[in-house]
Amino acid sequence: MITLIIFGAGLLLGLYLDNIRSNEVYDELRNYELNTESYLVEQAFWDAFDINDCSIAEKRLNFISAELVELGYYLNSYETKSIFKDKEFKYLAQRYFLLEIKGYILVNQLKEDCDLQNDVILYFYMPDDSTSELQGYVLDNLVQASNGTLDVFSINKDFDDPAIESLTIYYNITSSPTLVINGKVKEGYTNYLGIQKILDETFS
Amino acid sequence: MIEVLIWFVTFFSLFIGIFWLQVTFLKEPERKNYIFPSISIIVPCWNVGCGVWKTLHSIANLDYPKDKLQIIAVNHSSTDNTESLIKKFIYSYSSLNITLVQKARAPNHMKAHAFNEGLKYVTSEYVGCVDADTIVMKDSLKEMMYLFEPNIGAVISIIKVNQPKTFYEKLQQIEYVFSSYIRLLMSRINTLQTTHGALSVYRKSFFDKYGGFDENNLTEDFEVGMRMRYYGYKVILASNSFTYTFVPNSFKWFWKQRVRWYRGFIHNTLKYKSMAFNKNYGTLGWFQLPLNIFSLIIVLIMFSLMVYNLADKVFVWVSKIFSLGLEYFNGWQIPNIYHSLLNLNLILYFPIIVSLLACLLIYIFAYKRINEPWKFSLVILIYFTIYPVFRSAQWVHSVYEELSKTKKKW
Numbered sequence A: 001m002i003t004l005i006i007f008g009a010g011l012l013l014g015l016y017l018d019n020i021r022s023n024e025v026y027d028e029l030r031n032y033e034l035n036t037e038s039y040l041v042e043q044a045f046w047d048a049f050d051i052n053d054c055s056i057a058e059k060r061l062n063f064i065s066a067e068l069v070e071l072g073y074y075l076n077s078y079e080t081k082s083i084f085k086d087k088e089f090k091y092l093a094q095r096y097f098l099l100e101i102k103g104y105i106l107v108n109q110l111k112e113d114c115d116l117q118n119d120v121i122l123y124f125y126m127p128d129d130s131t132s133e134l135q136g137y138v139l140d141n142l143v144q145a146s147n148g149t150l151d152v153f154s155i156n157k158d159f160d161d162p163a164i165e166s167l168t169i170y171y172n173i174t175s176s177p178t179l180v181i182n183g184k185v186k187e188g189y190t191n192y193l194g195i196q197k198i199l200d201e202t203f204s
Numbered sequence B: 001m002i003e004v005l006i007w008f009v010t011f012f013s014l015f016i017g018i019f020w021l022q023v024t025f026l027k028e029p030e031r032k033n034y035i036f037p038s039i040s041i042i043v044p045c046w047n048v049g050c051g052v053w054k055t056l057h058s059i060a061n062l063d064y065p066k067d068k069l070q071i072i073a074v075n076h077s078s079t080d081n082t083e084s085l086i087k088k089f090i091y092s093y094s095s096l097n098i099t100l101v102q103k104a105r106a107p108n109h110m111k112a113h114a115f116n117e118g119l120k121y122v123t124s125e126y127v128g129c130v131d132a133d134t135i136v137m138k139d140s141l142k143e144m145m146y147l148f149e150p151n152i153g154a155v156i157s158i159i160k161v162n163q164p165k166t167f168y169e170k171l172q173q174i175e176y177v178f179s180s181y182i183r184l185l186m187s188r189i190n191t192l193q194t195t196h197g198a199l200s201v202y203r204k205s206f207f208d209k210y211g212g213f214d215e216n217n218l219t220e221d222f223e224v225g226m227r228m229r230y231y232g233y234k235v236i237l238a239s240n241s242f243t244y245t246f247v248p249n250s251f252k253w254f255w256k257q258r259v260r261w262y263r264g265f266i267h268n269t270l271k272y273k274s275m276a277f278n279k280n281y282g283t284l285g286w287f288q289l290p291l292n293i294f295s296l297i298i299v300l301i302m303f304s305l306m307v308y309n310l311a312d313k314v315f316v317w318v319s320k321i322f323s324l325g326l327e328y329f330n331g332w333q334i335p336n337i338y339h340s341l342l343n344l345n346l347i348l349y350f351p352i353i354v355s356l357l358a359c360l361l362i363y364i365f366a367y368k369r370i371n372e373p374w375k376f377s378l379v380i381l382i383y384f385t386i387y388p389v390f391r392s393a394q395w396v397h398s399v400y401e402e403l404s405k406t407k408k409k410w
Helices: A002-048 A054-081 A086-114 A130-146 A162-171 A192-203 B002-024 B050-060 B082-092 B111-119 B167-188 B204-210 B220-230 B251-271 B279-324 B337-342 B346-369 B378-385 B387-403
Strands: A119-125 A150-156 A178-181 A184-187 B039-045 B069-075 B097-102 B126-129 B134-136 B152-161 B200-203 B234-245
Touching: A002 A054, A002 A086, A002 B002, A002 B337, A002 B346, A054 A086, A054 A130, A054 A150, A054 B337, A086 A119, A086 A150, A086 A162, A119 A130, A119 A162, A119 A192, A130 A150, A130 A192, A130 B279, A150 A162, A178 A192, A184 A192, B002 B167, B002 B279, B002 B346, B039 B050, B039 B111, B050 B069, B050 B082, B050 B134, B069 B082, B069 B111, B082 B097, B111 B220, B126 B204, B152 B167, B152 B220, B167 B234, B167 B251, B167 B346, B167 B378, B200 B204, B220 B234, B220 B251, B251 B279, B251 B387, B279 B387, B378 B387
Parallel strands: A119 A150, B039 B069, B039 B126, B069 B097, B152 B234
Antiparallel strands: A119 A178, A178 A184, B126 B200, B134 B234, B152 B200
16 A cells, blocks of 8 residues: 555656656747747848848857757657656647747758858658657757857657658658758768768758 | 556566565564574585684584584585694584594585585584575574474574675675575575575474485575475574675676575475465465565566667667768757656656555665665665676576476586
């Protein structure tokens, strides 16, 4: 009986922690959505007055995409621990991926408008897959070493969402991990030096 | 699937921890008046050298009427000075009733064979067995004899490690405190099913009726305890009887001894498997023996999970280093404490933490009850963290040897 009570207490504590986790992710996502909206409003303002300040826009977008990467980790990690909030985390994951896609589009638009030399990688992964985990680790290190010149946007390839499905069809993604490096598709795991080589080639 | 296994193991461990914690609060039986029936103590000796003198000397100094005490030293074809030391002892303690039995020893003859030979010379109602590397305390025997009620087949003492000096001896010291305390608790709920060689006293009539020690058994003392329970006798622990023994002081001998013990445990559990889940054997049948079996299964599961997890982590770590080269070391960051705490799987960790606390409490009670001085050391830390891994590996080794019927080695 005491054992059951202790397990019950553990379940209640887990449920409480689950609530905190989902609220934390929800608040962070709301912030990023607001920041993205604010960025779009700002861009519309500059466009209305025919002002083109690429450096400010670049800084704003870099900040949003870097923070999104961290949120992605926490979301993925919290989702695996959750027992009672599966649906809620799935909903939050969907909002997160849509933000990632929006970020990817905005960065590419900014690259074109401002003729930036930044690199952009769209990363399709599979959850609970060690190869995808390793690929993610390599990308983290690349982003850290890039000093803000590389943006990575991660998408769960098999997530049930029409926008993600459109992307996988457009880029013809059939397996994971797959990288879309500056528009070029690279299937399968690619190591640190391999990605750097591709980035150098696309830059040149 | 792995998570389900971890849940099951956690639940089981927690249940057992809380169960034994509850048993610690059971009242101990009241001490009765001492009685001093005749007893014969057999000391099987094979190449024990100076150890035999200390053992015999401690037996001679027991606070027990000397006219009720018979000592039978069985020299099992020793090739060192064991025989001469026994003869010297007999000469020095000529007032005592001491018999030296010379017995030829074939390569496969072990302690059980020597003990059974000594049984032929027993003239008392009770017979004790003391290993030739054991020191018995003055009061140890008299604290045992008054416990012999008609349904008691054997009474065992509490074993402590004699003057631990090396790392392995200190590790085993902690282990002996724990195991002695668990035996004490088992005795309280009538589930004790083992005797040991340090000092155990048996009812002679049991051997007359059911035979002596099993000479083909790796753990004949465990087997006789099981046999006694099988035939309806109880085995109990005398909570105020203390003996000291020498333990292996090297990794090789330590490992070898444990694998022998665990093999013996498996073999004898299988030999008397009809007692398990059998309510005719009371708490022993429906609780202790199934617990023993489940505990072994859990040890094997946990060891497998641990090896798998470790192999997976090593593989990932090596892959990361190969992928990143020197960049691997640049990429390391201090983890965010807030998010690390939020990331805890409390549903699983909470019962595990409570299990560990229960274990710690039992550990504290054990030290107090066994009257063993406690001092924090690195060995204690290793005992609770790294040593369980080695124990699991020893169990896996013993399961393998038992299943593959590897030749028995003592």
